[in-house]
Amino acid sequence: MSNKKILTGNEAISRGFFEGGGIIASSYPGSPTVQILDSLKQYKEIYSDWGTNEKVAMEIAMGGSIAGARAMVSMKHVGVNIASDPFMTFTQTKTKGGLLLVVGDDPGLSSSQNEQDSRVWGKFANIPILDPGSPQEAKDFAKEGLRLSEKFNTPVLIRIMSRLCHCRAAVELEGREEFVPEGFVPEQGRYSMLPPYSNAQQYFMKERIEKLQNFNEDYECNYLEQGNGKEFLIVTSGLVYESLKELELENISILKLGMIWPLPIEKIKKLSNQYTNIIVLEELLPFIEEELKINGIVAKGKEYFSFTGELTIQDIKSGLKKAGVLINYLEVEAPQKEEIITRTPMLCSGCPHRPIFHILKTNNATVIGDIGCYSLGIHEPFEVHKTNISMGASLGMALGVATVHSKINKEKPIVATIGDGTFFHSGMTGFIQLAKTTENITVIIMDNRTTAMTGGQNTPSTGEYFKEELGYHASIPDILKSFSINDITVVDQFKYKETKEIIHNAMKRSGLSVVVTTRPCALNFKIKSLIFM
Numbered sequence: 199m200s201n202k203k204i205l206t207g208n209e210a211i212s213r214g215f216f217e218g219g220g221i222i223a224s225s226y227p228g229s230p231t232v233q234i235l236d237s238l239k240q241y242k243e244i245y246s247d248w249g250t251n252e253k254v255a256m257e258i259a260m261g262g263s264i265a266g267a268r269a270m271v272s273m274k275h276v277g278v279n280i281a282s283d284p285f286m287t288f289t290q291t292k293t294k295g296g297l298l299l300v301v302g303d304d305p306g307l308s309s310s311q312n313e314q315d316s317r318v319w320g321k322f323a324n325i326p327i328l329d330p331g332s333p334q335e336a337k338d339f340a341k342e343g344l345r346l347s348e349k350f351n352t353p354v355l356i357r358i359m360s361r362l363c364h365c366r367a368a369v370e371l372e373g374r375e376e377f378v379p380e381g382f383v384p385e386q387g388r389y390s391m392l393p394p395y396s397n398a399q400q401y402f403m404k405e406r407i408e409k410l411q412n413f414n415e416d417y418e419c420n421y422l423e424q425g426n427g428k429e430f431l432i433v434t435s436g437l438v439y440e441s442l443k444e445l446e447l448e449n450i451s452i453l454k455l456g457m458i459w460p461l462p463i464e465k466i467k468k469l470s471n472q473y474t475n476i477i478v479l480e481e482l483l484p485f486i487e488e489e490l491k492i493n494g495i496v497a498k499g500k501e502y503f504s505f506t507g508e509l510t511i512q513d514i515k516s517g518l519k520k521a522g523v524l525i526n527y528l529e530v531e532a533p534q535k536e537e538i539i540t541r542t543p544m545l546c547s548g549c550p551h552r553p554i555f556h557i558l559k560t561n562n563a564t565v566i567g568d569i570g571c572y573s574l575g576i577h578e579p580f581e582v583h584k585t586n587i588s589m590g591a592s593l594g595m596a597l598g599v600a601t602v603h604s605k606i607n608k609e610k611p612i613v614a615t616i617g618d619g620t621f622f623h624s625g626m627t628g629f630i631q632l633a634k635t636t637e638n639i640t641v642i643i644m645d646n647r648t649t650a651m652t653g654g655q656n657t658p659s660t661g662e663y664f665k666e667e668l669g670y671h672a673s674i675p676d677i678l679k680s681f682s683i684n685d686i687t688v689v690d691q692f693k694y695k696e697t698k699e700i701i702h703n704a705m706k707r708s709g710l711s712v713v714v715t716t717r718p719c720a721l722n723f724k725i726k727s728l729i730f731m
């Protein structure tokens with residue numbers, strides 16, 4: 199009897215990790231992959247927890263793997279930038295327990311600051327990439343990824359698109375493969391990446407990727423769907439394959455790839471000789487297209503399909519019309535732009551970030567922003583923040599701006615904002631740098647006791663709100679004091695007048711001043727006391 203359940207792509211990844219004998223999983227919250235770790239909580243056999251940031255999450259999974267366990271780390275695309283330092287060296291080692299790196303890409307930037315194509319990491323790190331297109335494949339590829347990881351001693355990258363993360367479909371459930379890790383067994387040189395061991399690993403990686411390529415030539419997760427005609431072969435993978443199938447093109451052959459790095463290049467070469475035109479359908483970079491061209495296969499792709507955003511069924515139809523595949527397709531005119539009213543994201547009502555922005559709007563300060571719900575201080579009605587680059591960047595950037603301003607005698611107070619989640623993710627190193635500054639910089643730490651923007655995960659400062667669960671509370675003022683930062687004022691910003699005065703005065707003082715605002719997130723915590731003064 200079949201045992202099917204409706205799962206999102208994220209839930210399917212978790213399920214695959216569970217069925218595949220996964221034991222330890224770590225992550226850092228960020229759309230579109232938050233739900234992977236959230237849904238792992240139901241499996242008691244698996245240890246799962248949020249890391250302080252993606253680098254720590256990666257290191258936890260690496261530790262699990264060297265102890266022989268099947269491990270997984272998941273994150274949004276920009277998270278890999280943070281995790282890349284340990285990752286790019288760990289990939290040189292001979293992986294022991296299966297290790298999955300699951301990365302959620304966000305074409306169209308629906309909830310991200312940029313639009314990276316994470317497939318590049320697979321090539322960069324010499325590891326295989328699996329590209330699932332449906333929740334069923336997401337589950338199957340998670341299990342398959344663990345197998346490949348152990349078979350080829352390599353971490354495996356599963357690249358998953360935001361629409362797949364959140365869409366739902368029926369997935370066949372299977373039992374769990376129980377797997378008992380043997381623990382860490384010391385082996386001279388295996389994980390010690392310094393010469394001579396690290397030099398030898400360059401050859402290991404080269405051989406590993408060659409073996410993977412040979413394997414991929416006959417791998418059943420790549421398959422050809424033979425159409426009637428010989429004019430066009432579409433090479434595609436992942437979610438866009440599912441959209442392409444909606445068009446029901448009978449005369450066109452489709453090569454659906456499951457493992458997209460290293461490519462089964464000999465197989466594609468042989469196939470390409472049988473068709474007049476090879477068209478690559480892929481979102482974001484011309485990753486597959488370029489690889490085919492490097493290998494002498496005449497292929498076209500980005501001539502017809504956008505390099506940015508999601509490729510909707512409409513986009514695919516338009517592209518295929520340009521390519522001459524769809525001859526009789528009538529383009530439906532896109533609605534006039536004026537008809538759609540732009541509505542930027544807004545802070546919730548009762549959001550404790552609001553009074554801060556109101557206060558800053560009345561000041562003539564240059565405000566260097568950071569990433570969190572408070573990023574919305576960029577938009578109307580506040581238009582206070584003038585930057586939004588990456589988590590923790592406000593601190594170093596404020597120092598850079600302040601240094602230049604004092605060189606050119608430009609007198610305008612510099613204010614940086616940062617949330618508690620971002621403070622612990624990557625703000626502390628910036629603060630140590632600021633500790634010795636003589637520039638006039640005010641940092642407002644908006645300590646709402648949660649990672650609000652990604653759904654309200656705890657931060658180390660959640661403290662009294664979840665005392666029992668967390669068992670500890672990291673005090674931001676105490677941490678800053680231990681960095682020799684002494685100009686710190688703590689205030690509940692719902693005491694509006696007091697907060698306004700505190701921020702004004704802090705901006706007038708020379709050197710670094712820090713204001714920690716303590717009103718918790720209105721959505722995450724039901725706070726009874728309200729003060730508006």
Ligand SMILES: Cc1ncc(C[n+]2csc(CCOP(=O)(O)OP(=O)(O)O)c2C)c(N)n1
Pocket residue numbers: 226227228229274276277280311569570571572589616617618619620621646648649650651652657
């Ligand atoms: C490197 C990276 N990882 C994860 C994210 C996803 N993300 C966006 S904002 C944010 C943290 C927000 O927490 P906090 O600073 O406390 O601000 P709040 O949303 O609570 O106001 C995270 C993790 C990201 N943008 N970049």
